[in-house]
Amino acid sequence: MTRFRSWYWLALIAALLVTAMTAVARGAVSVPLGAVLDALRGQGDPTAVAIVRDLRLPRVVLGALVGAGLAASGAALQGALRNPLAEPYLLGVSGGAAVGAVIAFAFGVGSDFMIAIAGFAGAIAAVFVALAVARVGGRAVRADVRTLLIAGVIVGAFANAVIMVSLANSSPNNIRGALWWMMGSAADATWQRVTWLAASTLAAGGALVYWAREIDVLALGEDAAASLGVDVERAGRRAFLLAALLAAATVSAAGLIGFVGLVVPHLARGMGLRTHRPLVIAAALIGATLVVAADLAARTVAAPTELPLGAITALLGVPFFLVQLRRLS
Amino acid sequence: MIAFSDLVVRYPGAASNAVDGVSFVSERGSLTALAGPNGSGKSSIVRALLRRAETPGGSASIDGKDVRSLSYSELARKVAVVPQREETAFPIRVNDYVSLGRYPHLGLWSAPGASDRAAVAEALSQAGVADLESRDTDALSGGEWQRVRIARALAQKTPALVLDEPTTFLDVAHEMAIFELLASLARSGLAVLLVSHQLNLVARFADRIVLLANGKVATSGSPTEVMKADRLESIYGWPVVVTRDPAVGAPALVPLRRPMQL
Numbered sequence: 001m002t003r004f005r006s007w008y009w010l011a012l013i014a015a016l017l018v019t020a021m022t023a024v025a026r027g028a029v030s031v032p033l034g035a036v037l038d039a040l041r042g043q044g045d046p047t048a049v050a051i052v053r054d055l056r057l058p059r060v061v062l063g064a065l066v067g068a069g070l071a072a073s074g075a076a077l078q079g080a081l082r083n084p085l086a087e088p089y090l091l092g093v094s095g096g097a098a099v100g101a102v103i104a105f106a107f108g109v110g111s112d113f114m115i116a117i118a119g120f121a122g123a124i125a126a127v128f129v130a131l132a133v134a135r136v137g138g139r140a141v142r143a144d145v146r147t148l149l150i151a152g153v154i155v156g157a158f159a160n161a162v163i164m165v166s167l168a169n170s171s172p173n174n175i176r177g178a179l180w181w182m183m184g185s186a187a188d189a190t191w192q193r194v195t196w197l198a199a200s201t202l203a204a205g206g207a208l209v210y211w212a213r214e215i216d217v218l219a220l221g222e223d224a225a226a227s228l229g230v231d232v233e234r235a236g237r238r239a240f241l242l243a244a245l246l247a248a249a250t251v252s253a254a255g256l257i258g259f260v261g262l263v264v265p266h267l268a269r270g271m272g273l274r275t276h277r278p279l280v281i282a283a284a285l286i287g288a289t290l291v292v293a294a295d296l297a298a299r300t301v302a303a304p305t306e307l308p309l310g311a312i313t314a315l316l317g318v319p320f321f322l323v324q325l326r327r328l329s
Numbered sequence: 330m331i332a333f334s335d336l337v338v339r340y341p342g343a344a345s346n347a348v349d350g351v352s353f354v355s356e357r358g359s360l361t362a363l364a365g366p367n368g369s370g371k372s373s374i375v376r377a378l379l380r381r382a383e384t385p386g387g388s389a390s391i392d393g394k395d396v397r398s399l400s401y402s403e404l405a406r407k408v409a410v411v412p413q414r415e416e417t418a419f420p421i422r423v424n425d426y427v428s429l430g431r432y433p434h435l436g437l438w439s440a441p442g443a444s445d446r447a448a449v450a451e452a453l454s455q456a457g458v459a460d461l462e463s464r465d466t467d468a469l470s471g472g473e474w475q476r477v478r479i480a481r482a483l484a485q486k487t488p489a490l491v492l493d494e495p496t497t498f499l500d501v502a503h504e505m506a507i508f509e510l511l512a513s514l515a516r517s518g519l520a521v522l523l524v525s526h527q528l529n530l531v532a533r534f535a536d537r538i539v540l541l542a543n544g545k546v547a548t549s550g551s552p553t554e555v556m557k558a559d560r561l562e563s564i565y566g567w568p569v570v571v572t573r574d575p576a577v578g579a580p581a582l583v584p585l586r587r588p589m590q591l
Contacts, residue, residue, distance in 0.1 A: 082418035213437050217429055219419060223412035226379045228485070229405030229433035274421045274465075 004272035012285040019289050020064060023296040024056045028303060054191075062189040062197060063295040063309075064288035066250040067260055069201045071287025073246040074261030075268065075280045076208045079219040080239035081149050087262035088247030091152035091240070094258075095159025096126020097251040098182055099166075105178040106166045112188050115181065116252040122159075123248030130155045131237065148240055184257035184310030186295045193253055200249040204242050205284060212277035215239055219276070259314040260287050263321050270324045290317055330392055330520055331355040331378065331408065331489050337386035338373040338544075347373040349544035350387065355522040357488065360515040362531040363524045365541030366565055371524045372413055373544075375493050379410055391489060405433035409482035413493035413524075420467035423477050427452055427462070430484025449484050456480035456510065472503035479510070489520040496527060508534045532556050533579040540564060556580035 025036045031048050038044035039052035073088040088094070100122020104115045133151035167175055208215075214235050217225045222232045247261065268283040294312040301307060331354065338348035348370040355361035363371050376382040378389045380396055388395045391407045399407070409430070417426075430452065431445045441449075453459040456476045461469065469477060475495055482490055492511070496504040504527070512534045515521040525531050531538055532552040539549040542564045548555050558571040567584055574581040 079419070082416070084418060211437060213432065213435075216421075216425075217432055219421075220417055220426075220429065221412070221415045223376075223379065223381065223410070224415045226381050226401070227405060227408075227410035227412060227482075228429060229400075229402035231401050232381075269419065274419070275425055 002270065002272035004278070008271055008282075012282060012289075016064065016285055016289045016292070019292050019296070020060050023060045023063070023292050024052055026296060026300055027051075027056060028299075058191050058194045059186050059189040059295065060292055061194050062253060063186045063291045065194070065197045065201050066186065066254045066257060067264075067287035067289070067291030068284035069197075069205065069246040069250040069287075070257065070260040070291075071264035071268075071283040072205050072208060072280045073243040073250075075265035075283040076212075076215055076239050076276065077243045077261075078265050079215045079276050079279075080236055080243075082219055082221065083149060084266070085262070086149060088243055089256070089258060089261060090149065090156065091244055091247075092126035092130045092155030092159065093123045093152075093244050093247045094251060094256050095156035095163075096129075097123035097248060098178075098256065099126070099159045099162050101181050101255075102163050102166050102170075102178045105174045105181070106170045108174065113193075116193070119181075119255075120248050120252035123244070123251055126155050126159060127152075127241065127244040127248070131240070148236070180308075181255045182310075183308030184255040184313075185298075185306070186254050186291075186309055187299075187306060197249055197253045201246060204245040204249070205280070208239070208242050208246070208280055209277055211235075211238060211242070212275070212280055215276040254309070257291065257310045257313055259310075259317050260290060263317050264290060267320065267324060330357055331491070331522055332390050332393075333374065333377075333387070334390070335387035336374065336377055336389055337384060338370065338377050338382045339385050340373075341383070346544055347382075348377065351541070351544070351546055352387075353539045353546060353549055355489070355520045357520045358515060358518050359536040360512055360521045360523060360534055362535035362538045363522060363541065364526065364528055364531055364538055365547070369541040370544040371541060372493055375410060375412070375491055375524060378408065378491065380404065402433045402436070405485065405487075407487055408489040408491060409485035409487040411478050411482045411490075411492040411495055413497075415478065417466060420465040422462075423458065423464050423466060423469070424449070424453075424462040426466055426477060427458075427480045427484050430481040433485060448486050452480040452483035455483055455514075457506065471498045472500065475499060475503070475507065479507070483514075488518075489522070490514060491522045491524075493524045494526065495523070496525065496530075504530065528556070528561075528582050529574065529579075532581065533574065533577060552580055556582060 025031050025033055029051060031052060035044055035048050036052055039049045042049060070088060077086040077088060078084055097119040100118040101115050104118035109115060130148060130151040133154060134147040167178060214230055217228050217230045218235055225232050264287040265283045267286055268279050273279040273282055291313060294316050295309055298307045298309045298312045334352050336348055336351045337346050339346045351374060365371055373382055377384050378396060390396060396404055428441060428449050431441055431448060435441060453462055456479045458473060458476045458480050461473055479495060496507050508530050511521050511523060535552060538552055538555040540547045540555055547564050548560055556571050558569055561569050561582060569582055569584050572581050572583055
């Protein structure tokens with residue numbers, strides 16, 4: 001079995017920094033590394049400063065936060081729900097967010113900010129509906145946390161139906177906007193959006209890290225967790241809500257970016273991490289690196305056309321994952 | 330001391346009570362066995378102790394305190410439970426797993442101190458799994474896994490220990506080793522409550538047997554008092570004889586073949 005060594009942390013951080021620096025330097029106009037460092041300090045060619053500080057850096061930071069949030073969310077959910085297939089988008093988060101955004105598009109809302117708010121509101125609404133459905137489904141005082149997963153899938157299916165109905169009644173222009181939004185993109189990064197996402201990601205992610213030991217205990221199963229002094233239902237709900245909050249914030253900032261929340265936690269486990277505090281942190285670092293790299297690919301591979309970020313994360317991530325799967329089996 | 334007093338457990342939507350007025354105590358320094366046919370309410374009693382079942386009547390208490398008056402972590406510092414079923418979704422290292430037994434003492438954030446590490450080391454060696462500490466839980470045999478689970482409960486360092494069918498799937502040697510371990514833990518002063526189907530082993534090791542049928546105590550007392558052929562026959566609905574175990578003289582149950590239908 002792989003053992004996680006302390007220097008892996010340095011490697012993870014270094015990989016993120018190198019990827020981020022490359023992503024800041026490369027693009028339609030490539031900026032040499034020295035000029036990037038100058039521009040970051042606000043020195044040198046004003047065009048380079050504008051490209052680096054106003055265009056690329058917010059986009060890279062946004063991508064990193066989105067990746068970190070989705071991966072941390074997935075790591076916590078898989079543990080708390082004891083299901084290797086759990087991921088934030090399975091909980092109705094993505095469906096709810098998409099419903100919010102699509103409805104906003106259908107009403108002709110043009111402001112990115114309002115669409116982000118609509119997406120966030122839709123995601124949170126879907127999560128609360130899933131929680132309510134799980135409680136009704138569980139009947140008893142203690143709703144099984146796994147009922148939540150089923151409830152999330154059901155809410156997601158309902159959301160899909162709502163999306164199809166609203167798209168069928170939208171103008172082609174609004175359909176295009178909604179589709180692009182659903183394919184995920186970090187293109188609309190502004191410092192305002194980055195600040196908002198950073199605050200929510202740090203708050204919800206920090207809370208998950210704080211409660212990580214409780215997730216270790218939850219992962220043992222409900223009876224065992226109860227015997228160790230955990231209020232199983234409350235702890236499960238807390239992990240579920242924090243994970244949903246993380247994912248909802250990323251969705252409202254960058255649309256739907258699949259695959260990260262499902263697979264990155266498995267990559268972190270493959271490095272030998274078993275308990276959730278280091279697991280959530282490592283997954284966040286890997287997720288950030290993957291999304292920054294995917295966004296770099298999305299805007300450079302077929303330039304000047306931009307490819308959908310949500311597809312690139314999967315295209316980049318699947319080979320990694322397959323190699324890992326092969327190594328483990 | 331674990332005490333149940335007129336305990337009633339009822340599941341939502343069920344037609345009858347799973348546990349229907351059960352009273353008995355599991356004292357410190359002794360091994361109490363809870364036996365009875367499938368569905369007689371054994372596991373429901375354990376769930377009531379963990380506050381994981383609705384108890385419309387009676388009470389479960391530890392050292393005189395009703396479990397419903399304790400917080401979950403207070404409860405976990407008083408009684409350690411090895412539940413019947415436990416499926417971990419992801420493997421975890423044995424040492425980390427047993428260290429989770431310190432969770433009720435540590436909470437969310439505080440780092441394990443010297444006393445926690447000592448408790449984990451002692452639990453590992455008491456359960457005979459010290460050499461497995463750096464293995465992952467998915468690389469353990471059935472017997473190793475059961476002993477590792479017991480080690481986790483021992484790491485809780487509670488005055489009472491409850492085990493729900495800890496020897497299922499174990500071979501004779503592993504099963505005996507676990508019974509010996511439980512008997513020695515009881516001798517060291519713990520209140521050990523063991524849910525088990527292994528009547529013959531229970532008769533050799535337990536100080537007291539509580540035999541349940543249909544959610545009620547059918548009979549309880551010393552192994553010799555409880556192991557009566559007519560009683561067991563009516564409780565289990567199967568013809569049996571009770572003989573003496575040739576090695577130690579404890580009562581031993583022999584289920585009979587049904588007479589051939591001619």
